Amino acid sequence: MSEAITSDFLMKTPFHARTAPLCLSGKWGRWAGYSSVDCFYSVTEEYFAVRTAASLFDMSPMIKYRVTGRDAARFVNRLITRDIGACPPGHGLYVCWCDGDGKLIEDGTVFRLAENDFQINTAEHNFCWFEDTALGLDVTIADVSEEFAALALQGPLSRLVLERLGLTGIEAMPYFGLAWFTLDEAPLLVSRTGFTGDLGYELWIEPGRAEMLWDRLMAAGKDYRLTPIGAAALEMVRIEAGLIEIGFDYIGAEAALRESRKRSPYELGLGWLVDLKKSYFVGKRALAEEKRRGGPRWRLVGLEIEGNKPAIESFIYRGRTEVGHVTSAMWSPTLKKNIAIAVLEAPYATPKADLWAEIWHPRELEIRKINAPCRVVRRPFYDPPRRKA
Amino acid sequence: MKRYDAIVIGAGHNGLTAAAYLARAGKSVVVLERRPVIGGAAVSEELYPGFTYSSCSYVSSLMRPEIMRGLDLPRYGLQIIPYEGILTILPDGDYLASYSDPDLTRRENLRHSKRDAEAFGRFSLEVLRQCRFIKPMLLMTPPDPTSFKLDDIRGLIWMGRKFADLSERQMYDVMRFWTMSCADFLDEYFESEAVKGQLAGSSIIGTALGPRSPGSAYILLHHYMGEVDGDIGAWGYARGGMGAISRALAGAAQAHDCEIRTEAEVSQIIVKGGKAVGVALADGEEVYGTAIVSNLDPKRTFLKLMPLEHLDDTFIDQVRNFKIRGSSGKLNIALDGWPEFIAKPPIPAPLYSSIQIHRTLDDLERAYDDWKNGMWSRHPYLDIVIPSGLDPTMAPPGKHYMSVFVQYVPPKLKDGPWDDAKRSAFADTVIDTLAEICPNIRDLILHMQVRSPWDLENEVGLTEGNIFQGELTLDQLMFNRPFPGYAQYRGPLRRLYMCGSCTHPGGGVMGAPGANAAREILKDFKRRILR
Numbered sequence: 036m037s038e039a040i041t042s043d044f045l046m047k048t049p050f051h052a053r054t055a056p057l058c059l060s061g062k063w064g065r066w067a068g069y070s071s072v073d074c075f076y077s078v079t080e081e082y083f084a085v086r087t088a089a090s091l092f093d094m095s096p097m098i099k100y101r102v103t104g105r106d107a108a109r110f111v112n113r114l115i116t117r118d119i120g121a122c123p124p125g126h127g128l129y130v131c132w133c134d135g136d137g138k139l140i141e142d143g144t145v146f147r148l149a150e151n152d153f154q155i156n157t158a159e160h161n162f163c164w165f166e167d168t169a170l171g172l173d174v175t176i177a178d179v180s181e182e183f184a185a186l187a188l189q190g191p192l193s194r195l196v197l198e199r200l201g202l203t204g205i206e207a208m209p210y211f212g213l214a215w216f217t218l219d220e221a222p223l224l225v226s227r228t229g230f231t232g233d234l235g236y237e238l239w240i241e242p243g244r245a246e247m248l249w250d251r252l253m254a255a256g257k258d259y260r261l262t263p264i265g266a267a268a269l270e271m272v273r274i275e276a277g278l279i280e281i282g283f284d285y286i287g288a289e290a291a292l293r294e295s296r297k298r299s300p301y302e303l304g305l306g307w308l309v310d311l312k313k314s315y316f317v318g319k320r321a322l323a324e325e326k327r328r329g330g331p332r333w334r335l336v337g338l339e340i341e342g343n344k345p346a347i348e349s350f351i352y353r354g355r356t357e358v359g360h361v362t363s364a365m366w367s368p369t370l371k372k373n374i375a376i377a378v379l380e381a382p383y384a385t386p387k388a389d390l391w392a393e394i395w396h397p398r399e400l401e402i403r404k405i406n407a408p409c410r411v412v413r414r415p416f417y418d419p420p421r422r423k424a
Numbered sequence: 425m426k427r428y429d430a431i432v433i434g435a436g437h438n439g440l441t442a443a444a445y446l447a448r449a450g451k452s453v454v455v456l457e458r459r460p461v462i463g464g465a466a467v468s469e470e471l472y473p474g475f476t477y478s479s480c481s482y483v484s485s486l487m488r489p490e491i492m493r494g495l496d497l498p499r500y501g502l503q504i505i506p507y508e509g510i511l512t513i514l515p516d517g518d519y520l521a522s523y524s525d526p527d528l529t530r531r532e533n534l535r536h537s538k539r540d541a542e543a544f545g546r547f548s549l550e551v552l553r554q555c556r557f558i559k560p561m562l563l564m565t566p567p568d569p570t571s572f573k574l575d576d577i578r579g580l581i582w583m584g585r586k587f588a589d590l591s592e593r594q595m596y597d598v599m600r601f602w603t604m605s606c607a608d609f610l611d612e613y614f615e616s617e618a619v620k621g622q623l624a625g626s627s628i629i630g631t632a633l634g635p636r637s638p639g640s641a642y643i644l645l646h647h648y649m650g651e652v653d654g655d656i657g658a659w660g661y662a663r664g665g666m667g668a669i670s671r672a673l674a675g676a677a678q679a680h681d682c683e684i685r686t687e688a689e690v691s692q693i694i695v696k697g698g699k700a701v702g703v704a705l706a707d708g709e710e711v712y713g714t715a716i717v718s719n720l721d722p723k724r725t726f727l728k729l730m731p732l733e734h735l736d737d738t739f740i741d742q743v744r745n746f747k748i749r750g751s752s753g754k755l756n757i758a759l760d761g762w763p764e765f766i767a768k769p770p771i772p773a774p775l776y777s778s779i780q781i782h783r784t785l786d787d788l789e790r791a792y793d794d795w796k797n798g799m800w801s802r803h804p805y806l807d808i809v810i811p812s813g814l815d816p817t818m819a820p821p822g823k824h825y826m827s828v829f830v831q832y833v834p835p836k837l838k839d840g841p842w843d844d845a846k847r848s849a850f851a852d853t854v855i856d857t858l859a860e861i862c863p864n865i866r867d868l869i870l871h872m873q874v875r876s877p878w879d880l881e882n883e884v885g886l887t888e889g890n891i892f893q894g895e896l897t898l899d900q901l902m903f904n905r906p907f908p909g910y911a912q913y914r915g916p917l918r919r920l921y922m923c924g925s926c927t928h929p930g931g932g933v934m935g936a937p938g939a940n941a942a943r944e945i946l947k948d949f950k951r952r953i954l955r
């Protein structure tokens with residue numbers, strides 16, 4: 036194979052020159068066509084940096100859209116199930132959007148940069164869907180994914196790192212707030228958002244200044260154990276935070292091959308994002324009808340499972356009847372508990388249900404089947420007050 | 425007057441564990457602590473502005489995950505941050521690091537011995553087997569050997585098969601392991617002094633045994649049988665210092681209306697009609713309760729708090745003969761910056777681990793000889809950690825907290841009692857030793873707390889400063905702990921219970937003695953022996 040092909044096969048993020056030498060484990064993954072670090076040195080170390088100190092995650096491969104024009108707010112309100120009116124300029128919102136049948140396409144964040152200027156951050160490509168939704172409106176939708184490098188700075192000491200960086204006023208920034216700063220003459224957007232369920236921020240900068248941002252942050256974080264982390268540690272904290280992930284906990288309606296695999300927001304525990312009082316949004320009629328009929332068949336829940344063997348891909352039973360399955364599972368080092376996100380048939384999605392998980396656990400090449408009692412619990416599993424404080 | 429279901433004497437972590445379990449079961453509980461702070465030897469203190477010292481115990485592994493989960497301790501702020509392993513620094517700047525990754529560890533050992541690189545795997549597997557045998561017994565009340573023939577080796581073999589999938593031959597190894605010396609055990613596996621020295625550290629910490637004393641192999645095991653998140657043998661820092669464990673336990677107890685009183689020293693256990701019925705405090709106040717639970721070591725409980733006329737002579741002899749010998753000291757140091765060590769491992773993780781100065785088995789044995797002669801070791805064994813490296817909340821930004829555990833230090837010196845001059849001479853020995861691997865240490869010291877066994881006894885209330893509330897030798901373990909006939913947490917009088925580290929499964933910040941004691945007490949409530 037020619038060299039040109041191998042070197043261009045996966046794209047490099049704007050932080051690659053910084054992350055690559057630190058990736059001692061050699062564990063890389065792929066994310067939207069980019070190489071992305073899975074683990075730098077030890078997942079455990081990286082996990083604990085998020086939960087006890089400060090962590091840095093390169094999230095540049097995230098897909099970002101810029102929506103502008105006279106009707107931009109109208110467009111967003113037509114797209115999402117929440118009311119964008121509740122989000123003044125300078126704030127962000129966690130949202131989801133559905134197809135006309137009320138099936139979830141994706142969940143993500145929307146930043147309201149100005150009255151009619153938005154940034155929408157997603158994991159999947161949504162350009163066609165957004166353009167279709169914009170039919171008849173005066174808006175411009177642009178894929179600006181490559182115009183921003185992005186870092187997630189998360190953990191209980193993350194605020195101290197930004198103070199040390201010299202971002203004045205950062206301590207007053209509210210949960211889901213946005214703020215603009217200038218760092219070394221480069222415009223820097225900071226949002227108080229994240230995928231960890233902890234105190235944290237996301238930082239957005241032009242790609243040409245990415246390395247400068249990385250270096251400045253690492254210097255500012257020296258005394259706070261600021262640790263670069265990979266996707267493996269992030270996956271752990273997002274499960275503890277009870278956050279769902281497309282491709283793991285659900286299949287987006289635009290990607291599902293089988294009709295029965297599509298899910299409504301109500302099925303995924305996102306009912307709180309659906310505002311049926313809004314005059315219109317895509318999928319409203321179907322969702323109102325679903326609600327009227329008493330809700331959908333499935334419910335996404337948090338489970339606490341006995342023992343310490345993660346219930347990966349386990350089936351959940353009540354008595355001898357299979358009533359659901361696990362979508363994400365882990366041993367939580369912070370809670371010292373075996374936790375999982377699962378999809379259950381609605382009548383069993385209650386703390387009162389007497390459930391058990393069938394866990395297949397390899398023990399020196401011998402697979403053991405464990406029937407572990409489990410119970411439905413509130414998500415997030417872990418929710419420190421500092422997340423919003 | 426209020427009568428509690430249970431009075432716990434001492435707010436050490438085991439007293440708090442027992443109290444939390446009792447309170448959760450709906451019992452009315454009061455904990456009476458002599459000091460202004462709770463936690464006993466599991467405590468965090470700010471003795472110099474901005475610095476948090478784990479002034480006694482400093483690292484966690486033994487704390488049972490079942491207890492953390494059962495009492496929901498993370499909800500009350502408990503987080504344990506694991507670290508990598510051990511870094512031994514040799515005098516010439518070479519080093520031996522152990523990592524969580526077995527391949528990295530093998531490569532390290534290979535630099536010191538070709539054989540030991542592989543023997544390390546064998547050794548670890550054997551220790552793991554031993555741990556798997558012990559693990560189910562930790563949260564179990566030791567069987568009474570008079571009703572269960574545990575002295576019969578067949579009984580043990582049965583337990584080994586059942587709990588740990590061990591063969592008969594492996595069970596004989598268990599017996600050997602519990603009685604042999606650490607040096608003999610290590611000699612069976614290793615040839616390199618660096619490797620043996622690194623592993624031997626765990627066999628002498630806190631004990632008045634040398635590496636060549638029979639029984640010291642068990643001490644090593646005692647330090648390996650803990651875990652962090654299922655990783656057996658791993659150690660970590662409690663975020664915010666070891667006091668975070670005690671605070672979380674207190675939080676769990678208080679959530680169920682347990683009262684915790686500090687500066688409430690118990691001066692006597694009140695006995696009426698052959699039963700323990702309450703306690704008298706130093707200021708004369710009397711507190712009454714149904715179960716009286718002592719978190720103190722047996723010498724304190726029975727020789728200081730209990731009117732002797734209520735105990736028979738044989739029992740008093742057992743108490744007197746209980747081995748509780750102090751052998752450890754400690755320095756807590758506030759540092760102005762990160763200390764530079766002469767060893768420079770390419771990966772920083774080992775520097776955040778437990779750092780030791782290289783000692784051969786012979787060095788350690790000679791250090792022990794000094795102790796026998798009534799002086800602190802001239803070339804002591806040091807276990808050094810810098811918790812602020814992984815937990816920046818322990819010190820102001822850029823500054824660091826260093827804990828230096830010192831073995832061996834006698835509670836009584838041959839040339840007279842501990843005083844300020846001796847304490848400072850002892851500190852000099854330790855700092856001189858430290859300077860061998862960390863040349864700039866002296867320039868960095870902002871504040872230092874020096875603790876001899878005498879200080880530990882007088883401040884924390886551990887007799888002779890013995891960190892385990894009693895030596896961990898087979899004659900004082902399992903159904904012999906603290907004494908034969910009294911291993912099931914019940915004292916010699918009715919309604920009197922013991923829940924400290926002096927009971928099974930012993931010392932360390934483990935919570936198991938407290939949890940086991942609470943279980944037995946609740947059993948007695950259920951059987952209406954207590955009411």
Ligand SMILES: Cc1cc2nc3c(=O)[nH]c(=O)nc-3n(C[C@H](O)[C@H](O)[C@H](O)COP(=O)(O)OP(=O)(O)OC[C@H]3O[C@@H](n4cnc5c(N)ncnc54)[C@H](O)[C@@H]3O)c2cc1C
Nearest residue numbers: 434436437438458464465481482483690885891925932933
């Ligand atoms: C220097 C040092 C280092 C150590 N390092 C470690 C380590 O790193 N890791 C580890 O796992 N273990 C370590 N240990 C061992 C561990 O800390 C102890 O074994 C454990 O904390 C003992 O707990 P406990 O609850 O059984 O008793 P204690 O902690 O001894 O609690 C007894 C309590 O009773 C109180 N008390 C005493 N007399 C009275 C009275 N008359 N009235 C009321 N209250 C009274 C005391 O003040 C104290 O609070 C260390 C110990 C020491 C001393």
